[in-house]
Amino acid sequence: xxxxxxxxxxxxxxxxxxxxxxxxxxxxxxxxxxxxxxxxxxxxxxxxxxxxxxxxxxxxxxxxxxxxxxxxxxxxxxxxxxxxxxxxxxxxxxxxxxxxxxxxxxxxxxxxxxxxxxxxxxxxxxxxxxxxxxxxxxxxxxxxxxxxxxxxxxxxxxxxxxxxxxxxxxxxxxxxxxxxxxxxxxxxxxxxxxxxxxxxxxxxxxxxxxxxxxxxxxxxxxxxxxxxxxxxxxxxxxxxxxxxxxxxxxxxxxxxxxxxxxxxxxxxxxxxxxxxxxxxxxxxxxxxxxxxxxxxxxxxxxxxxxxxxxxxxxxxxxxxxxxxxxxxxxxxxxxxxxxxxxxxxxxxxxxxxxxxxxxxxxxxxxxxxxxxxxxxxxxxxxxxxxxxxxxxxxxxxxxxxxxxxxxxxxxxxxxxxxxxxxxxxxxxxxxxxxxxxxxxxxxxxxxxxxxxxxxxxxxxxxxxxxxxxxxxxxxxxxxxxxxxxxxxxxxxxxxxxxxxxxxxxxxxxxxxxxxxxxxxxxxxxxxxxxxxxxxxxxxxxxxxxxxxxxxxxxxxxxxx
RNA sequence: CCUCCCGUAGUUCAAUGGAUAGAACAGCGCUCUUCUAAGGCGUUAAUGAGGGUUCGAUUCCUUCCGGGAGGACCA
Numbered sequence: 001x002x003x004x005x006x007x008x009x010x011x012x013x014x015x016x017x018x019x020x021x022x023x024x025x026x027x028x029x030x031x032x033x034x035x036x037x038x039x040x041x042x043x044x045x046x047x048x049x050x051x052x053x054x055x056x057x058x059x060x061x062x063x064x065x066x067x068x069x070x071x072x073x074x075x076x077x078x079x080x081x082x083x084x085x086x087x088x089x090x091x092x093x094x095x096x097x098x099x100x101x102x103x104x105x106x107x108x109x110x111x112x113x114x115x116x117x118x119x120x121x122x123x124x125x126x127x128x129x130x131x132x133x134x135x136x137x138x139x140x141x142x143x144x145x146x147x148x149x150x151x152x153x154x155x156x157x158x159x160x161x162x163x164x165x166x167x168x169x170x171x172x173x174x175x176x177x178x179x180x181x182x183x184x185x186x187x188x189x190x191x192x193x194x195x196x197x198x199x200x201x202x203x204x205x206x207x208x209x210x211x212x213x214x215x216x217x218x219x220x221x222x223x224x225x226x227x228x229x230x231x232x233x234x235x236x237x238x239x240x241x242x243x244x245x246x247x248x249x250x251x252x253x254x255x256x257x258x259x260x261x262x263x264x265x266x267x268x269x270x271x272x273x274x275x276x277x278x279x280x281x282x283x284x285x286x287x288x289x290x291x292x293x294x295x296x297x298x299x300x301x302x303x304x305x306x307x308x309x310x311x312x313x314x315x316x317x318x319x320x321x322x323x324x325x326x327x328x329x330x331x332x333x334x335x336x337x338x339x340x341x342x343x344x345x346x347x348x349x350x351x352x353x354x355x356x357x358x359x360x361x362x363x364x365x366x367x368x369x370x371x372x373x374x375x376x377x378x379x380x381x382x383x384x385x386x387x388x389x390x391x392x393x394x395x396x397x398x399x400x401x402x403x404x405x406x407x408x409x410x411x412x413x414x415x416x417x418x419x420x421x422x423x424x425x426x427x428x429x430x431x432x433x434x435x436x437x438x439x440x441x442x443x444x445x446x447x448x449x450x451x452x453x454x455x456x457x458x459x460x461x462x463x464x465x466x467x468x469x470x471x472x473x474x475x476x477x478x479x480x481x482x483x484x485x486x487x488x489x490x491x492x493x494x495x496x497x498x499x500x501x502x503x504x505x506x507x508x509x510x511x512x513x514x515x516x517x518x519x520x521x522x523x524x525x526x527x528x529x530x531x532x533x534x535x536x537x538x539x540x541x542x543x544x545x546x547x548x549x550x551x552x553x554x555x556x557x558x559x560x
Numbered sequence: 561c562c563u564c565c566c567g568u569a570g571u572u573c574a575a576u577g578g579a580u581a582g583a584a585c586a587g588c589g590c591u592c593u594u595c596u597a598a599g600g601c602g603u604u605a606a607u608g609a610g611g612g613u614u615c616g617a618u619u620c621c622u623u624c625c626g627g628g629a630g631g632a633c634c635a
Contacts, residue, residue: 027576028578029575029576029578030582039578079579162634162635276632292563294632296633299633300633305635306635330629332628332635335565335629359565362628394598420572420573423573427565433572441584441598442583443583443584444585444598446598447584447598450596450598450599451598457595457596458595458596460595461595510582517600517601519595519600520597521601523594523595560596
C-alpha cells in the first residue's frame, strides 16, 4: 500500500505542476495519525514558499475514488495522513485466517541464496552466554530473511585447532581426568590449562609443544584425546541447538580453512600482503585510514584467524554459491573484521561484495564482562537452569503435572532469555538482570507467550460452545487491533531489511498489549450476536502472534 | 596517543530527520460471580553539555565531558 500511496502522490504532484521531490510514506509511530503518513507537503513548502498545509490540501484534493482508504486528512504542521477503510481491513482479516502461518511473508529476498554464520562456539571450551546471544540473534535474522523468500543456509564456524585446544588437552592430562566423555570435565580442563598457561612458563612451553602435536597429529595418545573431546563438545552443542531451535546446514572448522587461508596469503605476498619482521602482514590503513595493520601469517608461518577467514569465504561459496554471506559475531571484533573484509576485497572482490558483517553486543552481568579467560564465564546451560529453577516455584502453584510443568518451564525460560536479547537493537550490550528476567511481568517473553495462549484458550472455548468465526455481524467501530494486524507484514519486512529483530519484538509487544486490552474490555464469547466476528479477530491476532514468535524462535507451550 | 561504538524517566530498554520522545520494572491507587489476573486501567518521571545544518534533530556535523571495545604474530 505504501507504494500505491506514493504513486498517487507522484501523480498529484505532476498534475499540480510541483517539482518531484524525495518524500517518504510510512506508518507513523502513533496509529492515531493514520495507517500511513507522508511528509511530501513539508518538503514542498520550502521550495514553493507556500505554507505546507496549503500544499497538503491541494494534494489531498487530487486523491479520490480509492476504495481502500476511508479518509485522507491534513494534520499540523502539514502531514497528510491516510486511514485504511474498514472493508479493506476486514478483507485483510480474512486473508490472515486463510493464509495462517504464511501470513506476513514477503518477497524482498525472493530467489536469493543466503548463508548466515552465527554462534561459532569452540570445541573444548564452554558454550557460554555469549554464544547463546549469537545463536539467538542469528537464528532470528535467518528466519526473518527466510520469511522474505530467500533460501537460507545456516552455518557454524568452529575453532577445532589452536592454542585453546592445546590448553584443554594439557589440562585434561594434568588433572588426570578419566571420563573425558563428559563435557563439564572439558570445561574444567580448559580453565585449568588457560590459567597455567599465563602463570607457569613450563606449562606454557608444554602447551605450545602440545599445540604442534595436535596440529600435525603426530602423537596417537593426543589424537585419541583430541578426537574424543571434539566429539563430546560437538554433541553437547547439538543438544543446546535443539533447545534453542536451531538446525545448522553446514559446520565449518578452522582445521579446514587454515590450509587454504595460508595459501591465499602466500600467493599474494608482494601484491596485497608483505613480509615484516618474519611475519606476513596486511597494511589496511593504506586503503582506509580508519583501518589498521594486522598479521595474517605468524613468524612460525601459521595462519592467523584473519588468513583463515579468507579461506572460509571461499569454502563457503564453493559449498553454496551465495548471493549474500552474512557473518554475525560479537562487536568486539568489528574493527578487525573490517580489516579482514578489506583484504577480502583484494583477494576475492566478488565474494567481498556479497559479504555483510554484523556485530552484536555482549551479554553482560552486573559484575562485568564475562570471559572464558578470567574464569567468570557463565555457561548458557547454567543460566537456563537458573531461570528454570526460579520459575518452577511459580509454576508449582498452578498444579501442572511434573512432565508438563517441566515443558512449560523450559519454554518460558527460553522465551525469557531470548526476549531480553532480541528486544534491543543489535550491537548494544544486554545487561542481564536476573530479578527482572525472572519476574515475568510486562515487557518480557512470557508476556507474549501468555497472550497467545490466552487467545487460543478463547478459541478452544468457542469450539466447546460451538461458535465459529464469521464476518456476518461487523461492529460499527473497528479497533486498533485490526489496524495493527494489517501492519505485521511491513514490520517483518523492515526487520529483515535492517537486520533488526528488535523492531519485530516491539511490534509484537504492542500487539499483545492491544489484544490484552481488547480481551479485558470485551467479552469475546459474549451473549450478543457479535461473538463470531470477535472470534475472527481473536483468531487473526493469535495467528500473527504465533507467526511473530516463530520468527523469534520463541517456543509456545500449550498452557502456562 | 589513534580508531570505532554508546550516553534517553530512579532502573533496563524503544523511537524509519517529523506530530504529544514510547514501553517495562520499581512506587502509588484501582480492577477477577465473565473466555487464563504471568492480565487490564489510572498516575509521577527522561534526550550528558555547548555550538552548527534543517521548515523540523534523540537521530546528521562539530567541540567538550563520561562509559565501552579495538589498535602486529590469540580469537
